Structure formats: structure tokens, C-alpha cells
Amino acid sequence: MTKSNKNNNLDFRKELISIALPVALQSLMLSLVGASDALMLGRFSQDAVSAVSLANQISFIMNLFIGSVTGGCSSFITQYYGKKDNTAIQKFMSMGIKLCAGISLIFFIGAFFFPQVLMRIYTPDKNLIETGVEYLKVVSWSYLFSGITQIYLMVMKATGRAAKSAFISVMTAVIDMLADLFLIYGLAGFPRLGAAGCAISTVVVEACAFIVCIADSYGKGRIRPDRKSFFSHSQILYKDLAKVTLPALASNLTWGVGYSMRSMIMGHLGNDAVAADAVTSVLLELSTCFCKGLSSGATIMTGRLLGQNLIEEAKVCAAKFCKISFLCGVVNVAVLLITEPIAIAFFVLTDEARKYTVMMIFVSTAYLFAYSLNTIITCGIFPAGGDTMYDAKSVMLSKWCFSLPLALLGTFVFKLPVILVYVIVMSDETVKLPWLYPRYKKYIWVKNLTRNNV
Numbered sequence: 001m002t003k004s005n006k007n008n009n010l011d012f013r014k015e016l017i018s019i020a021l022p023v024a025l026q027s028l029m030l031s032l033v034g035a036s037d038a039l040m041l042g043r044f045s046q047d048a049v050s051a052v053s054l055a056n057q058i059s060f061i062m063n064l065f066i067g068s069v070t071g072g073c074s075s076f077i078t079q080y081y082g083k084k085d086n087t088a089i090q091k092f093m094s095m096g097i098k099l100c101a102g103i104s105l106i107f108f109i110g111a112f113f114f115p116q117v118l119m120r121i122y123t124p125d126k127n128l129i130e131t132g133v134e135y136l137k138v139v140s141w142s143y144l145f146s147g148i149t150q151i152y153l154m155v156m157k158a159t160g161r162a163a164k165s166a167f168i169s170v171m172t173a174v175i176d177m178l179a180d181l182f183l184i185y186g187l188a189g190f191p192r193l194g195a196a197g198c199a200i201s202t203v204v205v206e207a208c209a210f211i212v213c214i215a216d217s218y219g220k221g222r223i224r225p226d227r228k229s230f231f232s233h234s235q236i237l238y239k240d241l242a243k244v245t246l247p248a249l250a251s252n253l254t255w256g257v258g259y260s261m262r263s264m265i266m267g268h269l270g271n272d273a274v275a276a277d278a279v280t281s282v283l284l285e286l287s288t289c290f291c292k293g294l295s296s297g298a299t300i301m302t303g304r305l306l307g308q309n310l311i312e313e314a315k316v317c318a319a320k321f322c323k324i325s326f327l328c329g330v331v332n333v334a335v336l337l338i339t340e341p342i343a344i345a346f347f348v349l350t351d352e353a354r355k356y357t358v359m360m361i362f363v364s365t366a367y368l369f370a371y372s373l374n375t376i377i378t379c380g381i382f383p384a385g386g387d388t389m390y391d392a393k394s395v396m397l398s399k400w401c402f403s404l405p406l407a408l409l410g411t412f413v414f415k416l417p418v419i420l421v422y423v424i425v426m427s428d429e430t431v432k433l434p435w436l437y438p439r440y441k442k443y444i445w446v447k448n449l450t451r452n453n454v
Helices: 003-042 046-082 086-113 115-122 126-158 162-185 195-216 227-231 235-267 271-287 289-307 311-346 351-384 389-412 418-425 428-441
Strands: none
Touching: 003 126, 003 162, 003 289, 046 086, 046 115, 046 126, 046 195, 046 235, 046 271, 046 289, 046 351, 086 115, 086 126, 086 227, 086 235, 115 126, 115 235, 126 162, 126 195, 126 289, 162 195, 235 271, 235 389, 235 418, 271 289, 271 311, 271 351, 271 418, 289 311, 289 351, 311 351, 311 428, 351 389, 351 418, 351 428, 389 418, 389 428
């Protein structure tokens, strides 16, 4: 290896550590905000953790829309940051804030005014519906903060301030876990609120993160929307954003609604299946944090090079992330297997639910390995150059043309055992793998998205 190659590899590792590790930490903290709810409620009652798991499918679907907007804006902001065009960054940030605020308001109205209708989609169990309605009426207020906050955190990551973004996420996770502890169990004189306490803590956390992000944006040298960028309306930039965001939204919705239907399927297989799926989902979420950090790192590092028209350097950077994705998959599976006995011992589960949980975690190892490769390459490298169409197509074929129809037939027609249905519904990520690298080698994702004189 030449001295030049050694220096390039050293620079790559330094940049990877400075971007991917803080983003991975942020992903972990964001996961802990949701996981702490399940963990705390897991010691409260099985019905509580099941009901909240189903109710949170509403915020999950909302975040699919918000994630599409933030992901689309990130592709452009990353490249314009490489180009050092702060005016364009302000405009895309303002566009993201307005779109996410509108999305959050729509989901708030649905969850606050029609919670019973939404819960009935996921379960016929009256006890779960009652607990879920109580939870949604409160937690819906957090939706009004979370969408805008995600735009501010995305801009921090894309503009070289990933560590600050991670710090805010650590702060919110700590606040959430402390609030959960006091409000769910009624410690130190607080009322014992169960699921409602969990909802209150989520509102407090999102409000705190929102306030901190807004205050931080007024620091010296920070990028934030101004009056001109916020009230401007550039049809050209909106068209640019739509070309990246709409395929990403199609992908997120096809994947996310399908993922949410997994909860619906489990809800019709019984409370034990719901509880086991909820526990497994928590472990999967925690196991994929580093993978998501690497995915964001791939988008940011590759996108900055593309924004500077450094095409060959971008290809080299992406190739390194392809190699890393395989190792990440192995590590994620190891983390999942290590945390299994801890989770089984922690949660209050029936014997049947505990048996389901063990088997579901074992089945999820194949899903997790494939998910790691797909996330870093499809959701990291490809969007750096605006290629979001492949993800939409692959999700449609693997989930909606394969795993979901078979799982629905297995549940409602053939009455298959719970674990066999779970194997089918979790097979979609593995089905995608044969087409992943051929798409990568076409280099459709190698594209400079920026414009001059925005």
C-alpha cells in the first residue's frame, strides 16, 4: 500500500469516526427513548407493553413521512454543504420544516380526536384498545414537536455538527428514562400512571429537544432559516426535492405500512404473540443503531464528495462502506444474541410469550444481517446521489408481492402457527439481497444534485 493510500484510509477512518459514531450514538439514544417505554412498561404489565407497542404504530407511520422529507433534504443539504452554499441549505431547511410541521399536525389530529378508530385497526382486544386510547390522547401532543426537531438534528449532522446532535439525543434519552421511572411506577410521590405516564414523559422529552434545537440554532455561525428563506417558494427547488423525496416516501410507506401490518397480524394472533413481537422489536431497534449511524455516515461522506464533483473519490468512499456493511451485519447479529437472555429475564411475560420471544429472536438473526447490508447501501450510499427509486421498487416486490401476502394467507386462511407466520413476515429483507450489488455496480447513484446560483 502506498503512502498516499495509507493517508486516504486514515482520513476515511477519521471522518467515519467523527460522523458515524456520533450518529450511531444518536440513533441509539433515539431508540432508547422508545425502548425505555417498552422496558419500563415491561415490568408494569404485559397488557401495557402490548397496547403501547400497537399505539406507537401511529407515530411510526408519521415518522415514515417525516423521514422521507428529512432524508430528501439531507441529500441536498449534504451536497450543498460540500459546495459551501449556505443560502441553498437555508432554503432546503425551511422547506423541510414547513413540510414536517404539516405532517405532524395531520397525525396529531388523527391520534387526539380518533384514537379508538386507530387502535381498532391493530387489535380487537378491548383491554388493549382502552389502554392504547388513553396513551394516544396524551402522546399525540409530542407529534407537534418531533417533526421539526428532526429537521434541525438532520442539519446538524449534514453540516459537520454530528456530535452536537448526538448530545441532544443523549439528553432527551436520559430525561425520558427518568420521567418514565417516576410517572409509570409512581415513585417519590408521583401518581402511578402506567401507560399514561409513559405518554407524558414522551411529550416532555420531545418538547425539551425542540426547545434546545431552536436555541442552539441561534449560536454564532449556525445555519438556521431566516424570514426570506422561510417565506420564499422556489418551484425549481421543490421539484428537485420531490424527485428525491417522493420515491423515498413510496419506499418508506411500502416498507413502513408493511412493517406496521406485522403488528396487525401479530395482534390477531393473540396477546402473547403481540408481547413477544414487542420485545423482539425493541431488541432489533437497539441492535441496528450502529448500522443506521453508518448509513447516515455513508450519505454524508459520499454526498459531500459528489457535491464537489469528486466522482472517483465518491466511488472509492462508497466501496469502503460496502465492505463495512458486511462486518456490521455480523456485529449486529452478535449484539442481538447477547441481549436475548437479558430481555427474557427482564420482561414480565407469560410462559407462552416467553417461548415465542426466544424463537422470534432466533428467526430475526437472518433478517438483521440482511437489513444491515440493505440499510448501509440502499439507504446510505444510494441516496447520497439522489437514487431513492431502487429502494421503493425493492420494498414493493419483497414485502408487498411476497412476504405480506403469504403472511396474511398464513394468518387468516391457513391458520399457521405463530412462529411460521413470523418467519414469513420477516423474510423480506433477505429476499432483497440478490439484486443489491448489481444495482450498486450500475453507479446510478453517482450524481451531483446541486445547482449554481440557487
